[in-house]
Amino acid sequence: MLDVxxxxxxxxxxxxxxxVDMQLQPGRLHAIVGANGAGKSTLIKLLAGLLDPAQGAVxxxxxxxxxxxxxxxxxxxxxxxxxxxxxxxFTAKEMVEMARYARESDxxxxxxxxxxxxxxxxxxxxxxxxxxxxxxxxxxxxxARAFAQGTDVLLLDEVxxxxxxxxQLAVMEDLxxxxxxxxxxVMVLHDINLAARYADEIWLMKDKGIHLHGAPxxxxxxxxxxxxxxxxxxxERNPVTDSPIVIPVKRQEKKLPLRLHVIAxxxxxxxxxxxxxxxxxxxxxxxxxxxxxxxxxxxxxxxQVYETHPFSHVEExxxxxxxxxxxxLLTNLAVGPGNRKNLELALRRAEKIPLxxxxxxxxxxxxHKEDEVLWQEVLAQAKVCADEDALVHALQELLxxxxxxx
Amino acid sequence: xRKRAIALSVxxxxxxxxxCAAIGSVQIPxxxxxxxxIARVSGGQETLPSSHALILYTIRWPRVLLAMVTGxxxxxxxxxxxxxxxxxxxxxxxIGISSGAAFGAAVALATGIGASLFGSLAVTxxxxxxxxxxxxxxxxxxxxxxxxxxxxxxxxxxAIGQLFSAGLSILMVFxxxxxxxxxxxxxxxxxxVALRHVLLCLFVLIAAxxxxxxxxxxxxxxLLGDDAAKSMGVSTEKVKRILLFSASFLTAVLVSFTGVIxxxxxxxxxxxxxxxxxxxxxxxxxxxxxxxVFLLVSDTIARTLTSPLEIPIGVITALxxxxxxxxxxxxxxxxHL
Numbered sequence: 001m002l003d004v005x006x007x008x009x010x011x012x013x014x015x016x017x018x019x020v021d022m023q024l025q026p027g028r029l030h031a032i033v034g035a036n037g038a039g040k041s042t043l044i045k046l047l048a049g050l051l052d053p054a055q056g057a058v059x060x061x062x063x064x065x066x067x068x069x070x071x072x073x074x075x076x077x078x079x080x081x082x083x084x085x086x087x088x089x090f091t092a093k094e095m096v097e098m099a100r101y102a103r104e105s106d107x108x109x110x111x112x113x114x115x116x117x118x119x120x121x122x123x124x125x126x127x128x129x130x131x132x133x134x135x136x137x138x139x140x141x142x143x144a145r146a147f148a149q150g151t152d153v154l155l156l157d158e159v160x161x162x163x164x165x166x167x168q169l170a171v172m173e174d175l176x177x178x179x180x181x182x183x184x185x186v187m188v189l190h191d192i193n194l195a196a197r198y199a200d201e202i203w204l205m206k207d208k209g210i211h212l213h214g215a216p217x218x219x220x221x222x223x224x225x226x227x228x229x230x231x232x233x234x235x236e237r238n239p240v241t242d243s244p245i246v247i248p249v250k251r252q253e254k255k256l257p258l259r260l261h262v263i264a265x266x267x268x269x270x271x272x273x274x275x276x277x278x279x280x281x282x283x284x285x286x287x288x289x290x291x292x293x294x295x296x297x298x299x300x301x302x303x304q305v306y307e308t309h310p311f312s313h314v315e316e317x318x319x320x321x322x323x324x325x326x327x328x329l330l331t332n333l334a335v336g337p338g339n340r341k342n343l344e345l346a347l348r349r350a351e352k353i354p355l356x357x358x359x360x361x362x363x364x365x366x367x368h369k370e371d372e373v374l375w376q377e378v379l380a381q382a383k384v385c386a387d388e389d390a391l392v393h394a395l396q397e398l399l400x401x402x403x404x405x406x
Numbered sequence: 407x408r409k410r411a412i413a414l415s416v417x418x419x420x421x422x423x424x425x426c427a428a429i430g431s432v433q434i435p436x437x438x439x440x441x442x443x444i445a446r447v448s449g450g451q452e453t454l455p456s457s458h459a460l461i462l463y464t465i466r467w468p469r470v471l472l473a474m475v476t477g478x479x480x481x482x483x484x485x486x487x488x489x490x491x492x493x494x495x496x497x498x499x500x501i502g503i504s505s506g507a508a509f510g511a512a513v514a515l516a517t518g519i520g521a522s523l524f525g526s527l528a529v530t531x532x533x534x535x536x537x538x539x540x541x542x543x544x545x546x547x548x549x550x551x552x553x554x555x556x557x558x559x560x561x562x563x564x565a566i567g568q569l570f571s572a573g574l575s576i577l578m579v580f581x582x583x584x585x586x587x588x589x590x591x592x593x594x595x596x597x598x599v600a601l602r603h604v605l606l607c608l609f610v611l612i613a614a615x616x617x618x619x620x621x622x623x624x625x626x627x628x629l630l631g632d633d634a635a636k637s638m639g640v641s642t643e644k645v646k647r648i649l650l651f652s653a654s655f656l657t658a659v660l661v662s663f664t665g666v667i668x669x670x671x672x673x674x675x676x677x678x679x680x681x682x683x684x685x686x687x688x689x690x691x692x693x694x695x696x697x698x699v700f701l702l703v704s705d706t707i708a709r710t711l712t713s714p715l716e717i718p719i720g721v722i723t724a725l726x727x728x729x730x731x732x733x734x735x736x737x738x739x740x741x742h743l
Contacts, residue, residue, distance in 0.1 A: 081634070089685075098626060101623060101627060
């Protein structure tokens with residue numbers, strides 16, 4: 001285990017890490033993520049013994065890292081960063097052989113070098129010069145070098161940042177393959193989605209320390225992302241790996257001070273929800289069936305969703321929020337017995353509350369025969385907003401009224 | 407291929423040495439030189455006429471040896487500092503050694519201090535003192551905490567060099583009667599160095615070579631950057647200090663005896679690197695051998711071209727070295743450092 005106790009560090013008077021405590025368990029891939037300047041690179045250099053802590057300690061299996069000499073430390077942990085100076089005229093194999101500096105036992109050296117190159121599939125170009133390799137190949141040679149050092153701890157600083165998608169995954173897969181129950185990987189990752197996908201444990205850094213840590217699904221959510229990166233986001237799930245995916249979003253800084261209720265369903269609200277989310281309006285929606293596409297979308301955007309179980313009918317008292325809304329927004333949803341009550345309610349409120357019709361869903365609209373009259377009545381009360389600009393314009397007109405009531 | 411370059415360079419050096427010893431105002435056939443050498447080594451009868459033997463063993467050989475030692479030494483020092491600073495423009499004088507030495511020599515030449523005590527060696531001793539002063543200023547100034555920062559060493563070196571140059575200029579203004587000797591000293595010469603002093607240089611060269619050879623793998627690792635080297639087990643601070651000191655001390659000793667000979671230390675390591683790569687296991691012997699050959703040829707040209715007038719050797723190294731180097735640079739693709 002790699003144990004970090006009360007670590008503090010500063011460059012001159014500039015404090016970089018205030019108090020870091022970590023217990024890095026073996027058999028796991030740990031990702032350190034956080035905003036620029038959060039101290040990630042400094043932290044991993046401290047773990048690697050390349051910097052001496054101002055206070056606190058790093059221990060590996062109970063031994064103080066900073067008390068080891070350079071060779072002792074190099075036999076326990078390998079460190080790799082984005083390397084700027086890689087002399088172009090060494091061959092790939094010579095580059096990997098450099099990792100054996102701290103070892104000096106020729107037979108094992110040769111084997112370790114070949115193993116590492118097999119593992120990273122760099123053996124094919126072992127006699128080619130570094131300068132002739134592509135960026136991705138070069139990075140894999142450097143990874144082979146880290147493997148060849150023969151340590152149980154790998155400390156990696158942004159080693160995937162300069163790689164294309166193919167090599168990013170290749171490197172991450174190589175790392176996962178290398179991991180055994182006694183080995184530890186700690187990597188600073190710029191890409192939080194890559195971290196979420198491959199790490200067992202995420203250490204989220206903020207304000208010169210660890211803000212949150214744990215399994216990706218428990219650490220990565222819109223609240224933590226906002227507090228670390230100061231950006232709004234929605235968290236999805238990777239359909240293949242089920243790991244969290246962060247989608248950062250840009251919202252308008254000045255929020256629209258309106259409470260809006262949306263009547264939608266079956267995915268007809270997708271574009272409307274997205275627009276309202278971006279403008280920062282307070283949105284309620286419903287009543288929607290659990291499992292409805294619009295239910296999923298609205299939930300993900302953090303909206304208040306009135307929900308009911310599929311195949312049950314909407315009850316009027318379920319939608320109290322409608323009477324508090326500044327406007328009711330209606331999409332070109334499919335109309336039928338399931339949401340008849342939604343429409344009736346909207347119609348009844350239409351005298352007091354403006355009703356805006358946003359038929360933004362492409363394709364034919366289904367209307368149940370029995371509800372055609374109701375639908376025509378609703379449309380007669382509604383103001384049509386053909387696109388986002390028209391909607392924004394209509395909502396702007398509502399603003400003075402709101403202020404007057406205040 | 408890289409090993410072969412070394413294997414070919416050793417006989418090349420011997421051959422050049424014999425040829426250069428043969429050339430001069432008195433021509434001694436190379437074959438007779440070899441025969442004499444073999445006879446001396448095997449304890450046989452001297453085969454050369456006594457006048458030739460006198461010229462060869464008291465004048466030519468010490469000078470040939472000094473040329474080889476100086477060429478090898480400056481080239482090794484340049485190679486070390488280029489690698490250490492990861493800067494292709496580094497040469498043995500980058501940290502102000504030459505300016506310090508020139509100032510020291512000028513003090514002795516201008517004021518005649520120490521001449522009563524040390525005779526002609528006073529200039530050498532003062533030059534050495536000046537270069538050591540520069541070395542200690544630079545390493546002292548560039549320490550920040552415990553770390554030796556390359557960029558600070560470079561900047562401090564330039565500043566110290568300028569300071570000593572200013573001092574040198576002042577001396578030249580106030581002691582204008584010594585001006586000519588000072589200028590000649592700064593252009594370098596291998597003439598008139600006694601054999602025992604040449605052997606002293608050789609001893610320092612061998613010691614420095616031993617140190618650099620010992621740290622050849624560390625020098626390779628340092629090319630990857632301090633963090634990478636340290637993480638693979640190199641005690642970077644210690645090694646950098648030792649390398650900087652060894653290269654600079656070697657340079658200081660050589661400069662003290664020969665004056666400032668430029669271009670060897672910059673160019674030869676580059677040529678070696680362009681032909682054999684950055685691996686210091688090969689680069690070190692190759693730089694030493696080719697530096698020796700280059701300065702040997704340059705010195706022979708310097709003393710024979712306009713004989714009996716000698717051209718300062720620094721002029722020759724630049725005059726012939728620079729065009730060759732530019733030609734080589736235009737042929738090679740991309741930089742190697």
